Amino acid sequence: MHDSQEGPAQEFVVVANRLPVDVSVDEDGTISWIRAPGGLVTALAPMMRSGGGAWVGWSGSADLELDPFTDDGIAMTPVPLSAAEIEEFYEGFSNATLWPLYHDVIVDPEYHREWWSVYRTVNERFAAAAAAVAAPGATVWVQDYQLQLVPALLRSARPDLHIGFFLHIPFPPMELFGQLPWRHQVLEGLLGSDLIGFQRSGDAANFLRSVRRFTAHPVRGQNVSITTPFANPGRTIRAGAFPISLDSKAFNQLANRPETIERARQIRRDLGDPQVLLLGVDRLDYTKGIRHRIKAFGEMLAEGAIGNGEAVLVQVASPSREQVAEYVQLRSEVEEMVGRINGDHAEIGRPVIHYLHHSYPAEEMAAMFRAADVVLVTALRDGMNLVAKEYVAARSDLDGVLVLSEFAGAADELTSALQVNPHDIEGMKTTILSAMRMPREQRRRRMRALRRRVLTNDVAHWARSFLTALAHQGGLNQAPLPGSRTDVEARDD
Ligand code: G6P
Numbered sequence: 001m002h003d004s005q006e007g008p009a010q011e012f013v014v015v016a017n018r019l020p021v022d023v024s025v026d027e028d029g030t031i032s033w034i035r036a037p038g039g040l041v042t043a044l045a046p047m048m049r050s051g052g053g054a055w056v057g058w059s060g061s062a063d064l065e066l067d068p069f070t071d072d073g074i075a076m077t078p079v080p081l082s083a084a085e086i087e088e089f090y091e092g093f094s095n096a097t098l099w100p101l102y103h104d105v106i107v108d109p110e111y112h113r114e115w116w117s118v119y120r121t122v123n124e125r126f127a128a129a130a131a132a133v134a135a136p137g138a139t140v141w142v143q144d145y146q147l148q149l150v151p152a153l154l155r156s157a158r159p160d161l162h163i164g165f166f167l168h169i170p171f172p173p174m175e176l177f178g179q180l181p182w183r184h185q186v187l188e189g190l191l192g193s194d195l196i197g198f199q200r201s202g203d204a205a206n207f208l209r210s211v212r213r214f215t216a217h218p219v220r221g222q223n224v225s226i227t228t229p230f231a232n233p234g235r236t237i238r239a240g241a242f243p244i245s246l247d248s249k250a251f252n253q254l255a256n257r258p259e260t261i262e263r264a265r266q267i268r269r270d271l272g273d274p275q276v277l278l279l280g281v282d283r284l285d286y287t288k289g290i291r292h293r294i295k296a297f298g299e300m301l302a303e304g305a306i307g308n309g310e311a312v313l314v315q316v317a318s319p320s321r322e323q324v325a326e327y328v329q330l331r332s333e334v335e336e337m338v339g340r341i342n343g344d345h346a347e348i349g350r351p352v353i354h355y356l357h358h359s360y361p362a363e364e365m366a367a368m369f370r371a372a373d374v375v376l377v378t379a380l381r382d383g384m385n386l387v388a389k390e391y392v393a394a395r396s397d398l399d400g401v402l403v404l405s406e407f408a409g410a411a412d413e414l415t416s417a418l419q420v421n422p423h424d425i426e427g428m429k430t431t432i433l434s435a436m437r438m439p440r441e442q443r444r445r446r447m448r449a450l451r452r453r454v455l456t457n458d459v460a461h462w463a464r465s466f467l468t469a470l471a472h473q474g475g476l477n478q479a480p481l482p483g484s485r486t487d488v489e490a491r492d493d
Contacts, residue, residue, distance in 0.1 A: 009135035010075060012053035014044060015126055017094070017146035019057035019076055023064060033071060044463065048074045054133045056126060062086055068133075079129050081122065088118035091324050094146045097180075100326070102145060102169050103287045103381040105176055107326045116182050120149060123189070127153035136160055139470060142193070144168045149185070152192030162474030164466060165193040168244065169383040170409070171203040174210045183214050191217065191224060194235070194473040197242040197466050199383045199409035204239045211239075235477045242466045243413055244384050248393040248458040255366040255394035263367035272350055276311040276436045279372035281365065281387045282379075283320040284357070286330045289378035289405060289422040290317060291337060294353065296428040298341040301352060305433055312352055313376075314368065318359035331357075369394035374401045374435045377408060378422040384409040388417070392454040398444040401435040403428075413457065416449035 021033040048055065054075040059066060066078040081089065093115035101109040127150045130140055139162045142150045151163050177183055187210060190196055198204040204222065212219045217226055227234040254260060268277060278297070282288040297313050300306045317334065321327045338355045345352045360368075369375065375391040385408040392402065392414070404410060404417035411419055420431045 009138070010054035010133050011135050011138050012048075013056060013130055013134050013138060013140045014048065014053065014143065015056045015130045015140060015147060015150055016143040017058055017090070019055060019059055019078060020044070020048075020074070021059075021071055021076065023059040023061050023066065023078075025061065025064070031066070044459075056129045056133065058090075075133070077129055077133055079126055085118055085122055087323075088112075088115045089122040090146070091321065093119040095321050095324050096326070098145045099169070099287075101176060101180060102172050104170070104172060105179075106286055106380050109179070111179075111181055113181075120185075123147055123149035124153055126150050127157065130154055131157040134158060134161055138162070139164070139467065139474070141166065141467070141470070149189035150192075152189045155192040160478075162470055162478075163193045164195045164197065164470040164474075165190055166197040166242065166244075166466065167203065167383070168199070170200075170381055171198055171206045171210075173206050174213055177206070177210045178214070183210070187211055187215050191215075191226060191237050193237055194477050195466070195470045196237060196239045197469075198239065199241065199243055200412050201241040203383075203409075204241050207239050236473070238469065238473050240469065242462055242469075243409060243457070244386070244462050245454065245457050245459045246386050246389050246393065247460070248389065248454050251362070251366065251390055251393040252396055252455065254362060255370050256396055260363065260367050260370060263364070264370035267367060267371040271312050271314070271354070272309075274310065274312045276373045277371055278311055278313045278374045278376060278432070278436075279316075279368055280313065280376045280378075281316045281368070282318070284317040284327065284331055284334065285320055286326055287379055287381050289380045290315065290334055291330075292380070292422045292425065292428065293376050293378040294334065294337050294341065296425050296432060297353070298337065298344075299425065300429050300432065301341065301345045305429065306436075309347075309350070311436065312354060314354045314356070314372070316356045316358070316360065316365075316368070319357060365390065366394050369400075370397075372400060374403060374432065376432070377402065377404045377410070378420060378428065379405045379408045380422055382408040382410075386410075388414060389454045392447070392450040395447050395451070398447045398451075399440075400447060401438050401443055402446075402450065403431055403435050413453050414450055416446040416453075418446075 021035060024032050024034060049072055054077055056077040056079060058081050059078050062081060062083040065080050068075060068077045096110045097115060100107045126147055131154055134140055137160050140154060141164045143166055145167060151165050154161060154163055180186065208219050211217060211224050217224050222238050222240050224237045225234060271277060280290065280293055282290055338353045341353055342351045369391045377385055377388045379385055388402060388404050388408065388410040402417040404414055404419050405422050406419045418431050418435055420428045422428060
């Protein structure tokens with residue numbers, strides 16, 4: 001299935017920190033690839049398969065020099081990272097500096113000059129790999145906070161390319177972004193793009209305010225102008241909102257399979273057929289508000305708002321970034337809370353919280369969504385949150401209630417969810433109770449409105465809107481300026 005190949009020049013190139021496959025190396029050195037979990041892969045893979053193209057990214061393992069290969073119609077171009085680079089670029093600058101800074105400093109970002117220097121080196125490597133596979137005039141789409149310097153690096157190597165960038169996580173308010181010692185370099189890196197996409201219009205606005213404050217480039221509306229005194233073309237970069245989604249029709253179908261529906265029934269039976277099944281599904285990340293949600297649930301049990309045996313909470317917390325200190329600490333805090341609440345309220349064979357520190361295949365997730373009466377998405381800050389959209393896509397039976405944090409990007413679109421401020425524990429308890437007690441007619445009405453949104457604005461729509469806007473903007477930036485030699489020749493023809 002995996003042909004090793006040099007690879008022809010590609011018209012469409014995605015550059016992301018991770019390849020959409022994870023490598024695994026056996027003891028005898030045999031290499032195999034497995035589909036990697038994560039929103040981005042789910043989002044782009046269907047389009048890459050149908051349209052063809054190359055994907056430049058890291059395999060997920062240290063110190064592996066891997067040849068390019070083709071998987072499922074996508075030309076994979078692995079970028080190696082050494083163990084030290086994983087520590088300083090991935091765990092360090094990406095996930096202990098940028099991640100907390102961009103998520104409203106929920107935990108303190110760490111600023112280390114050494115991490116920054118490795119971030120730059122690794123971004124140069126990704127840019128060089130993309131420059132090497134892209135055909136003349138190709139479209140290159142760079143993804144996420146790990147690779148913010150790639151657009152400018154790529155433009156200086158390959159001015160012929162159309163370059164787009166999409167930030168999957170929030171862009172913080174200028175007052176927070178201003179903390180970053182390398183704020184100017186990051187903005188200039190992003191401004192190598194023709195089009196910069198964000199999840200919400202608020203993120204784009206935050207970015208434009210930072211450009212205005214920390215660079216000299218003029219900003220007008222959604223556009224930033226870059227004028228250079230020597231080179232012919234000035235460029236206009238557009239910053240706008242392109243809320244990401246999932247392959248909602250495929251997920252809808254998966255959730256509708258008879259075996260998924262049967263599995264959903266089985267899950268409820270295994271849980272002791274509770275009256276109400278509450279579900280949380282997250283990477284184990286401090287941005288997700290897992291502790292806040294468990295605290296609210298624990299208090300509802302302690303105060304008797306939830307009766308004995310009335311409800312169970314299933315919390316799927318998939319392992320994530322396990323070498324980063326804040327994640328290690330979060331894990332022990334969550335596990336201690338779960339242990340204490342179960343200690344107080346569980347009976348033999350009947351825990352009140354089922355805590356699952358695993359990730360599951362899509363089939364099992366669809367069954368869990370189908371089984372859940374209420375899904376709790378209580379992120380303190382989240383770029384989009386595709387779990388919220390997956391739940392909606394899974395409920396063709398029009399049942400189920402979504403409780404959704406107003407701090408998740410999805411809140412802009414999913415206005416028929418019950419929205420909460422996860423910092424307000426009392427408010428969250430009241431909302432969870434309304435979700436549990438919501439009359440059937442209201443559940444149907446809300447779910448129908450949510451589904452209309454999620455099924456129409458699917459991932460194909462997201463990719464299409466972004467790429468259409470990119471083609472337009474890239475075209476404008478490469479049009480000859482009036483009076484330039486090419487322009488005069490063109491008119492003479
Ligand atoms: C978020 C980020 C992605 C990242 C994913 C998983 O969704 O926006 O860029 O790939 O989390 O995190 P990981 O650190 O495992 O790649």
